[in-house]
Amino acid sequence: xxxxxxxxxxxxxxxxxxxxxxxxxxxxxxxxxxxxxxxxxxxxxxxxxxxxxxxxxxxxxxxxxxxxxxxxxxxxxxxxxxxxxxxxxxxxxxxxxxxxxxxxxxxxxxxxxxxxxxxxxxxxxxxxxxxxxxxxxxxxxxxxxxxxxxxxxxxxxxxxxxxxxxxxxxxxxxxxxxxxxxxxxxxxxxxxxxxxxxxxxxxxxxxxxxxxxxxxxxxxxxxxxxxxxxxxxxxxxxxxxxxxxxxxxxxxxxxxxxxxxxxxxxxxxxxxxxxxxxxxxxxxxxxxxxxxxxxx
Ligand SMILES: Nc1ncnc2c1ncn2[C@@H]1O[C@H](COP(=O)(O)OP(=O)(O)O)[C@@H](O)[C@H]1O
Ligand SMILES: [Mg+2]
Numbered sequence: 001x002x003x004x005x006x007x008x009x010x011x012x013x014x015x016x017x018x019x020x021x022x023x024x025x026x027x028x029x030x031x032x033x034x035x036x037x038x039x040x041x042x043x044x045x046x047x048x049x050x051x052x053x054x055x056x057x058x059x060x061x062x063x064x065x066x067x068x069x070x071x072x073x074x075x076x077x078x079x080x081x082x083x084x085x086x087x088x089x090x091x092x093x094x095x096x097x098x099x100x101x102x103x104x105x106x107x108x109x110x111x112x113x114x115x116x117x118x119x120x121x122x123x124x125x126x127x128x129x130x131x132x133x134x135x136x137x138x139x140x141x142x143x144x145x146x147x148x149x150x151x152x153x154x155x156x157x158x159x160x161x162x163x164x165x166x167x168x169x170x171x172x173x174x175x176x177x178x179x180x181x182x183x184x185x186x187x188x189x190x191x192x193x194x195x196x197x198x199x200x201x202x203x204x205x206x207x208x209x210x211x212x213x214x215x216x217x218x219x220x221x222x223x224x225x226x227x228x229x230x231x232x233x234x235x236x237x238x239x240x241x242x243x244x245x246x247x248x249x250x251x252x253x254x255x256x257x258x259x260x261x262x263x264x265x266x267x268x269x270x271x272x273x274x275x276x277x278x279x280x281x282x283x284x285x286x287x288x289x290x291x292x293x294x295x296x
Contacts, residue, residue: 021207032186041078049067092138093145119137143156217283225280226252229277234253237253240255
């Protein structure tokens with residue numbers, strides 16, 4: 001597994017990362033979330049050695065990531081760094097060779113990737129001749145072309161249209177199923193919620209929440225019970241005495257309980273009012289979890 005352990009990093013007086021620790025296990029897709037400037041890019045740059053931590057370390061399979069291990073990491077930078085005038089396939093082969101592939105394997109891998117991305121017919125074109133969306137795909141291909149054992153992708157979905165998002169997601173899912181840990185940053189929380197096995201939220205230089213989405217949902221403090229009794233007003237809920245009513249309209253009541261164990265009492269009370277069409281704990285979205293974690 002890939003472990004970030006106690007990473008601290010300052011730029012001058014600005015303490016950006018204050019003991020950041022989290023783990024991405026093989027076969028896990030880990031979404032790294034945080035507001036702009038939270039330190040996601042700084043964290044991700046430390047693994048392949050593009051930035052140095054002041055203290056703490058990154059380990060892969062229990063070993064501190066050194067020069068040799070870095071070659072096994074596929075990293076996609078946020079600031080896209082390809083050569084505009086170089087033909088697409090040529091630069092992919094170049095990146096594969098940098099990571100230690102032989103020429104034949106590099107060529108095959110580049111061809112396969114470009115074909116898979118629907119860019120097979122553009123392989124001899126200079127990168128700058130491609131649309132921005134396709135340049136983005138090539139940037140991704142550069143991170144994938146060496147068949148890395150670990151993937152660290154900084155905002156890989158930004159700028160992709162829905163088709164591009166699906167194609168990339170499928171590609172990453174396929175690598176994950178082969179046991180590759182995939183760490184990517186994104187501020188598109190709906191996407192993270194849909195794609196990721198685990199999520200880490202960075203705020204104030206620390207990981208303020210980390211785990212699977214169901215685990216984070218369990219942690220959510222302000223869990224709401226949702227009761228729908230068509231045609232009723234919310235008065236019955238206000239009368240309960242042991243519940244706080246957050247909203248009541250169109251037969252739907254959202255309420256919170258100091259003692260969540262009393263949810264069945266709420267159900268009994270609701271059934272006395274009329275037929276209960278829906279009853280259950282509301283699942284907070286990742287956006288809500290994020291807001292709460294960042295505000296805490
Ligand atoms: N090379 C650098 N020199 C000085 N400050 C930097 C440098 N890189 C990042 N920072 C600062 O570190 C903080 C985190 O930035 P960054 O890691 O890019 O956040 P994110 O990727 O979450 O948006 C910001 O305040 C940014 O200004
Ligand atoms: Mg960033």
